[in-house]
Amino acid sequence: MTSEICIEGKFYNRSLRKCELCENNYEIKEGYEFSENCGWSDEQQQTKTPYRACRSGTFNDGSLVKCQKCRSCPPPQFTASECKTNSDAICCKQGEQFSDGKCIPQPSQTTRMTVITTAKSTVLITRSVASSSPTPSPQIFPDPSPSPENYIPSTHSLMPNPSPSSTEGSRSHFIGIYACFGIFSSFMLVCLFLFIRRRTKSFNKELKKCCDGTSHESLSKRGITRYEQAISYNIINEGHNEHATGLSHLLAPEVHGAPLKTVLNNLDVLEELVLVLDPDISGAKNTRHLAAQCSFSFAWINYAYSMKDHKSPLVAVLEGVVTKNPDWTVGHLAELLTAIGRNDAVEILAKLPAGV
Known part of the structure; x- marks a missing residue:
């Protein structure tokens, strides 16, 4: 092992201070597998090559992280x-x-037989059909009872004479095809209906979970998506409007002195704050600047934004502040927002009900 911190298949990333999978930084190659810890030491030194060839009796077709043992064919295969x-x-x-x-x-191989009847004899032609070209081998059988009644002119003997039974068989064949097609179409419609119903049921569960306030993580995803679709929401103009002196006086006294945890408990206000503060927009200060005002390190802020798809950075900052400073109030947050010029967010805080 080249690392004492990470297990095999991972290497230690000193900048992030965590173990990462080899396949996250290197592509999987056919005929190779990753060497121990991708060849990296805990001091971030490349001591070996990232890959090593598959041993004899093993293989990697480019879809596996490690070489797998070759299969053996049991009889009668x-x-x-x-x-x-x-x-x-x-x-x-x-x-x-x-x-x-x-x-x-x-x-x-299949055998096709063609019968040609003439006035004096019946000719049976047998054809063997296989991968090679067919070779006809005619066999002639004399007519057992040649008579004027059995005489059929040769010009008519070569034309097909369909019987009623063959016509009924073809008709039944097509009816069976249509019936199978109808059954298959009905089955597909039922499957499509069940699939739509299941997706709708899952969506309703997620909507109810979000409205009940049981997951801030779902709130952040929903809020970010809605923000990306709201083209007319102009944050920059509101952050540099005429109320640059601060709007903390707009907060009701009960709201001003309420615990900071009140913001986390009010999902409507929290969602609006996530919409305006989490995105990175040129010319407008956001959650990064608010976190810096709360004495969070630069590395912590970058990590919070790297997990943005799973949890809102603003929610993570507010939860961290409540943990470190349980005595902070909504008024403290309003003053920090005013300091970074985000009076639009202070106006959103003013929507908190006075009876909190």
Whole structure:
């Protein structure tokens, strides 16, 4: 092992101070697997190459992190393609042949018979159909009872004479095809209905969960999506409007002195704050600047934004402030927002009910 901190398949990233998977930084190569800790030491030194070739009897087709053991073909199967470092062995069954990387059935021979009736004899022509070109082998059988009644002119003997039974068989064949198609169409419609119903049910559960306030993480995802779709919401202009002196006086006295945790408990106000403070917009200060005002480190702020798809950075900042400073109030947050010129966010805080 080249690392004493990370297990095999991971390496230590000193800048992030955590172990990362090798496949996150290196692509998977056919015929190779990752070496121990991708060849990196805990001091961020490359002591080995990131890859090592698959050993004899193993393979990696480019979809695996580690080389896997080659398969063996048990009887009555046979090995159609030997195992290589970049592909597994291929086994075919008896009666199959290997073509274009697949096992396909061998073509079976069929016999076609054509009967030609003339005035004096009946000619039976047998054709063997296989992969090679057919070779007709005519056999002539004398007519057992040639008579004027059995005489059929040769010009008519070569034309097909369909019987009622063959016509009914063809008609039944097409009716069966139409019936199968109808059953298959009905089955697909039922599956589509069940799929839409299931998706709708899942959406309703997520909506109820968000409205009940059980997950700030879902709130952040929903809020960010809505923000990206709201084109007319101009944060920059509101952050540099005429109320640059601060709007903390707009807060009701009960709201001004309420605990900071009140903002986390009010999902409507919290969602609006996430919409205006989390995005990175040129010319407007955001959650990054608010976190800096709260003495959070630069590394912590970058980590919070790297997890933005899973949790809102603003929610993470507010939870951290409540933990470190439980005596902080909504008024403290309003003063910090005023200091970074985000009076639009102070106006949102003013929407908190006075009876909190």
